[in-house]
Amino acid sequence: MDFRQHAASAGRVVLDVMEREWQPLSAGELELRLDQAVEEILEAELLRRLEAQPPSPAVYPRLLRGNPSPGPRGSPTVAGLTGATASENQQETADSEAVTYISELLQSSTSGARLAGRARLSLSRTVLLSLSLLSERVSYRSVSRRFQLEKGNIHRIFFSFCERISTLTDEQIxxxxxxxxxxxxxxxxxxxxxxxxxxxxxxxxxxxxxxxxxxxxxxxxxxxxxxxxxxxxxxxxxxxxxxxxxxxxxxxxxxxxxxxxxxxxxxxxxxxxxxxxxxxxxxxxxxxxxxxxxxxxxxxxxxxxxxxxxxxxxxxxxxxxxxxxxxxxxxxxxxxxxxxxxxxxxxxxxxxxxxxxxxxxxxxxxxxxxxxxxxxxxxxxxxxxxxxxxxxxxxxxxxxxxxxxxxxxxxxxxxxxxxxx
Incomplete structure (x- = not known):
């Protein structure tokens, strides 16, 4: 009995090490990163042309209200504000400000290096992914489909985020x-x-x-x-x-x-x-x-x-x-x-x-x-x-x-x- 327990524990340790240290990108993630690179090039070109007009702020899901609703597959952001009331618009803006504030906390933190995860996300999307896992009773697989990332990467990104935020305990509490x-x-x-x-x-x-x-x-x-x-x-x-x-x-x-x-x-x-x-x-x-x-x-x-x-x-x-x-x-x-x-x-x-x-x-x-x-x-x-x-x-x-x-x-x-x- 003791031998089986020790063997099972050793197996979990090996899997954890592999998950942390060996995470090759899947074909889907490679394609996603290529799409993101193209989008960044196009976005930079558009920003140069519209330099006098600031971009519209991103609107985030209602993750901070205790009753979040997941966005459509592959997109963690709300498509738009059509039909929204004034109070809903104000709440969406407040949600966006909170995500921005958390991102700034992480950027200003000297607690460590950049957040972990092979498939790199922008900091705001990393915060949004982590808030999704904290705020909703959803599985890693569900979030993996939503953000089009491997489940192992979701796991690593989330715990890296939590480790960085928890180092701010003495500052925030x-x-x-x-x-x-x-x-x-x-x-x-x-x-x-x-x-x-x-x-x-x-x-x-x-x-x-x-x-x-x-x-x-x-x-x-x-x-x-x-x-x-x-x-x-x-x-x-x-x-x-x-x-x-x-x-x-x-x-x-x-x-x-x-x-x-x-x-x-x-x-x-x-x-x-x-x-x-x-x-x-x-x-x-x-x-x-x-x-x-x-x-x-x-x-x-x-x-x-x-x-x-x-x-x-x-x-x-x-x-x-x-x-x-x-x-x-x-x-x-x-x-x-x-x-x-x-x-x-x-x-x-x-x-x-x-x-x-x-x-x-x-x-x-x-x-x-x-x-x-x-x-x-x-x-x-x-x-x-x-x-x-x-x-x-x-x-x-x-x-x-x-x-x-x-x-x-x-x-x-x-x-x-x-x-x-």
Whole structure:
């Protein structure tokens, strides 16, 4: 049994090396590249003749809206705008601007050499190809037909794109500091009492919402032995296996931008302990009087406030209700991430490093699209659908966190008793 598994793993490694290093062009790709060269010559001649008239901007498919529709075979662009409404025209322009912005990010990046792939595409088409794979639940074969490229090249181009985008994580997903942090703060609650300032007791401001989600992936080779199990037992073991998931920990702003992102194996989740230690060792990361909020399962501290558990009285119920409202900010951000990048519904990738790179790429692009005005409008009926996840156990609690949570809940209850709602 062990011998067959090792042989299968070795075979996959050999195939992967061949896919990366030996990719001769097919006859179809040679013909396509010849056609592209002729088109480039003709286009250059036309541009010289029409130098005074700028070319019309390319219009891209609706890949950035969560409901992309594939273009006709062999052409990843929309044929035209005939019959489109003004709002559709504006959205198409915004989509084009986002693709252009991503292309500029890659051009300005010093993370490495040019993108991989024997059959070279223009940078904008490379971005479009990669967004197609991220945004749609389509196969490599389907994209191969659409772009008229070998499936092996599609695979290589896509992962090269993800590797380059993921190197921008620290640039695009960054913890706010100074004025940026001050601008990111929002009220813990709109409830106020007149004598709060006199007593020196004020509600904290919130910097962000901490939470997580799970991304299902294919189990890596050698991580499971299902040959001796029946179908029912196999399904149970696969569902319960901790490494069937990637654990994505996030902190998001009020607008839904990610301020922190940590991707780990399902069996390597620390439920915010690493972030808690980081904030404790670097107090300058949190503006004075600010905090993060999180659901049950995360450690309660002076910097991270979590709900009360067990039997709750009036003040605990008020505190938990307000905290739940904040946590829905993260829910909407995660819903938008998965709606925009449908490939995250299941990553058919049995390699943790590659799967992690794809998830980081989606998180980076989530922030990029928000910065370029590409906010995704979710169906209100879909916002309440949560992915089933394991039941959370109570997180650790330190004394400073307990005292601060009690002080905040006391203030909230006093506000309500004062008739302010």
């Amino acid at each position: 960054r913890w706010p500091l100074g004025e940026e942090a001050a601008e990111a703060l929002f009220p813990f609650s709109d409830l106020l009492v007149e004598n709060q300032l006199d007593e020196g007791r004020v509600l904290p401001q919130v910097l962000g919402v901490l939470g997580h989600t799970q991304i299902p992936i294919r189990l890596p080779a050698g991580n499971h032995d299902l040959d001796r199990l029946g179908p029912a037992e196999e399904r149970l073991k696969m569902a319960a296996h901790p490494d069937r998931w990637l654990h994505l920990e996030l902190v998001c702003s009020r607008r839904g931008q990610f301020l922190h992102c940590r991707v780990s194996n399902g069996s390597d989740s620390d439920r915010g302990q690493t972030l808690t230690d980081r904030l404790k060792q670097n107090p300058q990361l949190m503006p004075p009087g600010s905090c993060l909020v999180a659901r049950t399962g995360y450690p309660l501290s002076e910097r991270i406030l979590t709900p009360y558990t067990g039997s709750c009285g009036p003040k605990q119920e008020v505190f938990n209700r307000i905290l739940a409202e904040h946590c829905r900010i993260l829910d909407r951000a995660v819903d938008g991430l998965k709606a925009r990048f449908k490939r995250l519904s299941y990553l058919d990738i049995g390699n943790y490093d590659r799967a992690r790179t794809v998830v980081l790429t989606a998180c980076v692009l989530h922030n990029v699209f928000l910065r370029t005005g590409q906010e995704l409008r979710l169906d209100p009926e879909m916002e309440n659908i949560r992915t089933a996840e394991e039941e959370e156990e109570d997180g650790e609690e330190d004394e400073d966190g307990v005292q601060r949570r009690d002080a905040v809940s006391d203030l909230l209850l006093r506000n309500i008793k004062s008739g302010i709602t």
